[in-house]
Amino acid sequence: MSEFDYDLFVIGAGSGGVRASRIAASHGARVAVAEEYRVGGTCVIRGCVPKKLLVYGAHFAEDIHDARKFGWDVPECRFDWNVLRDNVLAEVDRLEGLYGQTLDNHKVTVFRTRATIVGPQKVRLADGTELTAGRILIATGGWPHVPDFPGSEHAITSNEVFHLETLPKRIMIAGGGYIANEFAGIFNEFGSQVTIVNRGDTILRGYDEQIRDRLLQISMTKGIHFKFNVPFRSIEKNDDGTLTVHLENCDPFIVDAVLMATGRVPNTKGIGLEEVGVELDEQGAIKVDETNQSSVPSIYAVGDVTNRIQLTPVAIREGQAFADSVFGGKPTVVDYQNVPSAVFSHPPIGAVGMTEAEARNKLGSVRIYTSDFRAMKNVLAGRNERALYKMVVNAATDQVVGLHMIGPDAPEILQAAAIAVKAGLTKADFDATVALHPSMAEELVLLK
Ligand code: NDP
Secondary structure, three states: OOOOEEEEOOOOOOOHHHHHHHHHHOOOOOEEEOOOOOOOOOHHHHHHHHHHHHHHHHHHEEEEEEEEHHOOOOOOOOOOHHHHHHHHHHHHHHEEEEEEEHHHHHOOOOOOEEEEEEEEEEEEOOOOEEEEEEEEEOOOEEEEOOOOOHHHHOOOOOOOOHHHOOOOOOEEEEEOOHHHHHHHHHHHHHOOEEEEEEEEEEEEEOOOOOHHHHHHHHHHHHOOOOOOOOEEEEEEEOOOEEEEEEEOOOOHHHHEEEEOOOEEEEEOOOOOOHHHOOOOOOOOOOOOOOEEEEEEEEEOOOHHEEEEEEOOHHHHHHHHHHHHHHHHOOOOOOOOOOEEEEEOOOEEEEEEEOHHHHHHHHHEEEEEEEEEOOOOOHHHHOOOOEEEEEEEEEEOOEEEEEEEEEEOHHHHHHHHHHHHHHHOHHHHHHOOOOOOOOOOHHHHHHOO
């Protein structure tokens, strides 16, 4: 008999925690997981999944409009936010059920309550029950960061946006990152008047400059307003439910909702980490080594709580690597090179590898290939929206070190192309591949 109640106790049943629990259990470990909110975590419950469904819903606005050019006699259409919202939330419920079933099928004990750490191998549930485990895994994810200014409590975050009672006619979105640009696209397609307000002078820092510029230009053409280098001063709630927003050096704005999309911070507060000696970095993230082990040997962490790359597939890999290494006798280290990413804006962005600027800094001599084109269906639709594909090549080796794309279905195309970049293929390898015609993706093998 083990001296512990469990071999592994996981705190947080999100992408990383569920994967680690399931795989550790499949390796024979006795596993329990505590989740204070809903099984599935941010991605499934209030992130990637419901967001992507809203993106699909939003894109119908353009499809319905363009359909007329393709011969369809489309009557005037009306969008009903409540129908989409409720269908999306129902789908989230379904997925949550599936996640719960997966844990049950693997005989993982689920405690639907908050757990805190009270010792290197001991946790306490909200009802006071104390449980011991050989190892503890922290997979508590992140939480939206809301800057501190008067009235900031009147703003919503990505936690609440999926539950809005009504579609805001006017929405202000703070931030210039993933969530800001994705929701700007969504609300704009639904007919809301959208203003993005950012503290800096650029959107999507970290993405290739030309691609960012293209999104900015297309977004403005679609009617999204941008304000750069503008901090918030205050938000006041008016009697009619509207909000008056005061920004530095701007006239007051009256809007129906303010969405804060100003980054996410690791969820490490109030779970007993400091008390047991788990070291955090300056952002409050758990410091871990490449095996996901914290400064306390029996405590590990995966996913956004470690603030390495805040992406679901990365958290899943970390959870899998942890479980395989610790319980499966298969030491595995996650490779963070060439992780593809996407922004589900309108149109979306897909990227992998180095930007042009990063490659010039790192490699010195690079070759850049671009294709700036209008997708065939946009031409017929009379939609003046150009796609941009950009390839960054190491001039010394001919190796493709970066691919950056904005245009219809860019993330779908990029995922396959990322395999070639990850595999270290060369521009000559791309050139040697016969084009698949007519497609947008063929541009990748026709770059001159
Ligand atoms: P991002 O990090 O993408 O963007 C944050 C934005 O807020 C930046 O423009 C940043 O400005 C600004 N900002 C940061 N702190 C402050 C502050 N104190 N006051 C004012 N502005 C501030 O974060 P998001 O919230 O959009 O998304 C959180 C994370 O979730 C992302 O990093 C991403 O990893 C993940 N995510 C991924 C998605 C995907 O894969 N498609 C979709 C949605 C989220 P500056 O540039 O100056 O720092």
